[in-house]
Amino acid sequence: MPQETVTQFRNQFRGKLTETTDPEYDEARKVCNAMIDKKPRLIALCADVADVMKAVHFGRQNDLKVSIRSGGHNAGGLGICDDGLVIDLSRIKFVHVDPAARTVRVGGGCTWGDIDHATHAFGLAVPSGIISTTGVGGLTLGGGIGHLTRQFGLTIDNLLAADVVLADGKFVVASADENSELFWTIRGGGGNFGVVKSFLFQAHPVHTVCAGPMLWEMDQAADIMKWYREFIAQAPEEINGFFAFITVPPGPPFPEHLHFKKMCAIIWCYNGPMEKANEILGPLRNFRPPAFEFVVPMPFPMLQGMFDGVYTPGMQWYWKSDFVNELSDEAIALHIKHGSMMPTLHSTMHLYPINGVAHKTGINETPWSYRKAVWSEVIVGVDPDRAKKEAITAWARNYWEAFHPYGAGGAYVNFMMEGEGEDRIRATYQDNYERLVQLKTKYDPGNFFRGNQNVPPEGSTRNAA
Numbered sequence: 001m002p003q004e005t006v007t008q009f010r011n012q013f014r015g016k017l018t019e020t021t022d023p024e025y026d027e028a029r030k031v032c033n034a035m036i037d038k039k040p041r042l043i044a045l046c047a048d049v050a051d052v053m054k055a056v057h058f059g060r061q062n063d064l065k066v067s068i069r070s071g072g073h074n075a076g077g078l079g080i081c082d083d084g085l086v087i088d089l090s091r092i093k094f095v096h097v098d099p100a101a102r103t104v105r106v107g108g109g110c111t112w113g114d115i116d117h118a119t120h121a122f123g124l125a126v127p128s129g130i131i132s133t134t135g136v137g138g139l140t141l142g143g144g145i146g147h148l149t150r151q152f153g154l155t156i157d158n159l160l161a162a163d164v165v166l167a168d169g170k171f172v173v174a175s176a177d178e179n180s181e182l183f184w185t186i187r188g189g190g191g192n193f194g195v196v197k198s199f200l201f202q203a204h205p206v207h208t209v210c211a212g213p214m215l216w217e218m219d220q221a222a223d224i225m226k227w228y229r230e231f232i233a234q235a236p237e238e239i240n241g242f243f244a245f246i247t248v249p250p251g252p253p254f255p256e257h258l259h260f261k262k263m264c265a266i267i268w269c270y271n272g273p274m275e276k277a278n279e280i281l282g283p284l285r286n287f288r289p290p291a292f293e294f295v296v297p298m299p300f301p302m303l304q305g306m307f308d309g310v311y312t313p314g315m316q317w318y319w320k321s322d323f324v325n326e327l328s329d330e331a332i333a334l335h336i337k338h339g340s341m342m343p344t345l346h347s348t349m350h351l352y353p354i355n356g357v358a359h360k361t362g363i364n365e366t367p368w369s370y371r372k373a374v375w376s377e378v379i380v381g382v383d384p385d386r387a388k389k390e391a392i393t394a395w396a397r398n399y400w401e402a403f404h405p406y407g408a409g410g411a412y413v414n415f416m417m418e419g420e421g422e423d424r425i426r427a428t429y430q431d432n433y434e435r436l437v438q439l440k441t442k443y444d445p446g447n448f449f450r451g452n453q454n455v456p457p458e459g460s461t462r463n464a465a
């Protein structure tokens with residue numbers, strides 16, 4: 001591409017355009033996962049919607065590969081691409097809370113920490129994930145699973161509207177009343193359909209939650225998993241608890257004798273009165289008293305930020321995942337075998353419950369079709385040291401291969417690496433896949449937005465970036 005073309009684009013662009021020769025280029029191309037080392041041609045840090053529209057036009061006119069970046073947390077590094085244009089939204093940050101309507105409008109570059117900070121002042125929260133540094137864009141468009149899923153549904157179940165720049169550069173609003181087909185696609189279909197400049201969410205009364213981890217020794221993991229599978233199937237909606245295998249971090253609040261120990265854990269979040277939480281959790285405490293617990297009343301944003309210090313940016317991450325309908329005794333034995341072999345301090349396995357209110361939306365109401373699954377499982381090999389890349393990858397793959405036959409078929413798109421293949425994406429969207437293809441053909445016939453878990457339009461030969 002001639003430099004003059006870039007200069008013309010720069011002259012029309014209000015935000016910051018970073019090129020390969022700029023001193024800040026290497027910093028600007030970093031994403032959360034340090035395994036990803038992609039080198040885009042241009043990084044367009046958009047200042048506003050006009051910049052997003054210009055960037056889309058520029059990318060299309062110059063036939064550039066394009067990626068969209070919000071928080072840069074994507075497992076496979078899909079927020080960035082080689083030799084193409086990154087449409088970066090991280091400067092489009094604003095959070096407007098309407099306390100009367102209990103809604104919140106946010107810029108496409110916000111992190112969930114930005115949103116929680118503003119909504120908390122009004123005793124409100126939007127269901128999101130479990131780490132505050134994750135971007136609103138990728139998490140929402142892929143579904144959004146977190147501490148409030150059982151009580152208020154997935155993040156997409158709380159999406160009311162979005163401002164979208166389409167592949168032809170046009171700006172549209174997507175909601176139940178306006179461009180409703182597009183609105184359907186963006187509730188689970190990822191970044192396939194356009195650049196979302198801002199989101200409007202329904203928020204809920206959430207202020208102080210009774211939350212935190214309970215930990216048990218590995219020799220009690222089978223009993224705990226069996227108890228947990230029965231409990232979560234019928235638990236009140238206001239309690240959420242995800243199961244995890246962890247290695248205890250060497251610092252407070254964990255007692256020294258547990259540091260670096262492999263243990264099993266449930267991380268609770270109860271949004272209701274403290275006494276009721278103790279009533280619900282009392283039987284578990286009597287059944288197998290935890291070796292350690294830190295389940296206390298805390299402001300919701302504190303829970304959301306609880307793991308930020310453990311999972312800092314710049315770690316290498318290798319992700320594998322499945323949806324799960326049931327946990328048989330055999331599957332539990334396999335989990336314990338592989339969970340006991342976690343290769344590094346940060347590697348982990350989480351089973352996130354996706355029942356409760358998340359089950360109340362029909363399987364075709366949004367593209368997110370695994371509405372009847374009970375858990376979304378994720379196995380992640382994580383470590384800051386490059387020398388551990390093979391070890392963390394092999395552990396996650398072996399664990400996943402052993403457990404996959406016990407899974408439900410597909411996986412949460414936000415927990416997939418790049419290039420897992422079209423079969424995996426089809427399996428994930430099930431009978432919503434064909435409708436996604438039809439709407440992709442309507443909104444993005446040239447597959448301009450393909451740096452994602454790609455749903456190619458009809459007749460397309462180009463697949464995921």
Ligand SMILES: Cc1cc2nc3c(=O)[nH]c(=O)nc-3n(C[C@H](O)[C@H](O)[C@H](O)COP(=O)(O)OP(=O)(O)OC[C@H]3O[C@@H](n4cnc5c(N)ncnc54)[C@H](O)[C@@H]3O)c2cc1C
Pocket residue numbers: 031032067068069070071072073074075077078079080089108128129130131133134135136137138139140141142143144145146190191192194195196197311414415451452453
């Ligand atoms: C530490 C960590 C914790 C996590 N915890 C959770 C969790 O608790 N719950 C959960 O559900 N997920 C979780 N995830 C997964 C997370 O949802 C995905 O990684 C998601 O893609 C991150 O969104 P992002 O905006 O930060 O990513 P980015 O890398 O910026 O974007 C990812 C992709 O999303 C699309 N996209 C992003 N923004 C836009 C936009 N505005 N318009 C159009 N397309 C867009 C693009 O296709 C882009 O390639 C976690 C990830 C990490 C690394």
